[in-house]
Amino acid sequence: MTRTTPGRPLRADARRNYERILAAAGTVFAEQGADGSLEEIARRADVGSATLHRHFPSRRALLLAVFEDGIAGLCEQARSLARDAAPGPALTTWLRALATYTVTHRGLSLSLLPPGPGAAVGDDPCHVMLHDAGAPLLHSAQRAGAVRSDVVFADLLTLVTAISLAIEATGDPAEAERLLTLALNGIHVTA
Amino acid sequence: MTRTTPGRPLRADARRNYERILAAAGTVFAEQGADGSLEEIARRADVGSATLHRHFPSRRALLLAVFEDGIAGLCEQARSLARDAAPGPALTTWLRALATYTVTHRGLSLSLLPPGPGAAVGDDPCHVMLHDAGAPLLHSAQRAGAVRSDVVFADLLTLVTAISLAIEATGDPAEAERLLTLALNGIHVTA
DNA sequence: CAGTCAAATGGGGTGGTCCTCCGGATAGCG
């Protein structure tokens, strides 16, 4: 794990700093949320702020790099659920896992939201990964008749993210469970 | 309308500045979202930044003041729906109106979220107003058997707010409609 | 083992933010 990949061929010291920054960012984001101070991150990583900005041109880039491993794990879980579980439960189990992860990792929900107004769906790798892993779960649940056919994967991602975002602001994880249950209830076929 | 009420007895110049700030804040928040620059607001209101901070001790206070009128309107609408419409539709109609309003008023959704981790439910007047107006709609829908009995008003508020928050980030209002439909679908009795 | 050079660094500067202090202006009263 933690095989976080920089852009490409990096000098040894550069790679060392890259990973220091990543580690520091992890703790700072956990402590202060997604808008923690970048300067503070650089300070804790014992690195000049210019170095941080060179490695991660935007706050978003840093956030994505920090959570890359976790996302990959969720994708793996999605694939194993697709193999081993019944279509309906597989989807809801995974969405719950996704929600749990985002709720317990401050700052992640913000970075899971689409980048900006004009951005296309597949713009950032993080979305693509989640989509590729999660969409099959949705589709087989729909084929099995467990989920409304007008639901799109992006809906689910945004819904889970939205709830996490709200919970992150209120600070009450128990509430996340209630809301997710309601929301998931809504995607099912009501026939 | 726009009878936005300051704390209480204010000197004429103070009231003038108060309203200038409110107006400027309205446009800046609309343009830049809830984290628009307070300094910029003061600048546009042609007022020293100290004056802004004296009238509105926190960003949140300013946001609430800006949207106070709109909230009041929504509350009024809730009461009239409670009188004139059938229990089930009254609730969903109102929630849709609430969503529409929050989605079209950047910055509002953030201020509708509970203030912080430790804050009690009735901490700020804005929540109290919405609760008092909206909760009756929920309760009669539940009494009529249209909505699950384990749903609480705070759930609905957070759900709508969460969706608006996410939409605000993505910038795609059409998506709000989809998500709200799913979420509202989830609150109904499926028995 | 040196010598070379592109790659990488980080101190310091710029321009922005939020927020507070306090000397000065003024509205509204008698």
Add this chain to the structure above:
DNA sequence: CGCTATCCGGAGGACCACCCCATTTGACTG
């Protein structure tokens, strides 16, 4: 008209994101 509590806003402190560029350093070559 003059007095005073109220209100104002410039200046300044603490912080931040982001960039420039002189300096250092890793890695490759002879």
